[in-house]
Amino acid sequence: MKYIIFTDMDGTLIDHDTYSYKEAEDALQLIKKNNIPLIFCTSKTRKEIETFCNKMEVNHPFISENGGAIYIPINYFAAEYDYDIEYEGYNVIELGTRYNILRNVLKDIQNALETEIVGFGDLDATQISQLTGLDIKSAENASVREYDEAFTIKIQDEQNIDVNQIIDIITSKITSSGLTYTKGGRFWHIMGDNDKGKAVAILTDIYQKELGNVKTIGLGDSLNDLPMLHSVDIPILVQKPTGSHDPEITDPSINYIDGIGPVGWNKAITNILIKDR
Numbered sequence: 001m002k003y004i005i006f007t008d009m010d011g012t013l014i015d016h017d018t019y020s021y022k023e024a025e026d027a028l029q030l031i032k033k034n035n036i037p038l039i040f041c042t043s044k045t046r047k048e049i050e051t052f053c054n055k056m057e058v059n060h061p062f063i064s065e066n067g068g069a070i071y072i073p074i075n076y077f078a079a080e081y082d083y084d085i086e087y088e089g090y091n092v093i094e095l096g097t098r099y100n101i102l103r104n105v106l107k108d109i110q111n112a113l114e115t116e117i118v119g120f121g122d123l124d125a126t127q128i129s130q131l132t133g134l135d136i137k138s139a140e141n142a143s144v145r146e147y148d149e150a151f152t153i154k155i156q157d158e159q160n161i162d163v164n165q166i167i168d169i170i171t172s173k174i175t176s177s178g179l180t181y182t183k184g185g186r187f188w189h190i191m192g193d194n195d196k197g198k199a200v201a202i203l204t205d206i207y208q209k210e211l212g213n214v215k216t217i218g219l220g221d222s223l224n225d226l227p228m229l230h231s232v233d234i235p236i237l238v239q240k241p242t243g244s245h246d247p248e249i250t251d252p253s254i255n256y257i258d259g260i261g262p263v264g265w266n267k268a269i270t271n272i273l274i275k276d277r
């Protein structure tokens with residue numbers, strides 16, 4: 001069986017708090033040994049993903065910023081496929097809306113509301129580092145955004161406002177601007193008409209051209225992973241740091257695996273690959 005693995009990173013392959021993938025090391029070794037493409041499909045930026053690719057010696061295409069773009073190393077595929085631009089050693093398939101447009105819409109929404117919306121574009125690397133627990137270098141990489149803005153909604157306690165009502169207003173304004181939103185483990189995201197699922201489907205098609213029949217595995221932990229999980233043959237949901245699965249995802253077609261983040265990841269992949277031998 002030719003497997004392709006699509007995986008979320010934060011809270012799934014890498015620990016939500018420590019950003020470590022140590023707990024998934026056994027499965028990662030199995031993947032390398034079996035030459036299985038490991039495709040990062042994450043809200044992370046290109047530069048953040050590249051750092052992990054270098055560290056983990058992963059040289060496959062990847063999907064950045066919630067399906068904003070697919071980066072395919074030039075000469076990776078022999079098969080022909082359509083792409084939009086050639087950039088820094090990649091053929092790039094652009095699916096998202098440019099960052100400066102997203103920033104402008106978010107600013108307009110903030111101006112119309114009393115509530116403060118804080119995006120990465122409002123912060124320097126030190127502030128992003130404090131907010132995320134990333135080191136400064138990683139925070140710098142996270143701030144180089146191309147197709148997605150991450151933001152938080154600041155509601156003061158004394159404002160005595162219904163949080164859900166504010167969220168409803170913000171999200172409906174995003175939608176009426178022709179854009180979309182999603183919620184990751186830590187931040188809200190505003191973006192174009194892209195999601196992880198569309199990007200996974202496009203890349204799967206290219207792999208099928210190249211390799212013939214493939215079986216796709218997808219792993220995630222949050223709502224923004226749902227389109228990806230719906231685009232793969234074997235969808236897997238790992239547990240949140242709370243020790244349970246995302247309560248917003250209830251879908252009997254998904255495999256709910258025991259284990260938080262990389263622990264569940266390791267268990268799920270090991271089960272599939274060892275059973276398959």
Ligand SMILES: [Mg+2]
Nearest residue numbers: 008010011185
């Ligand atoms: Mg996640």
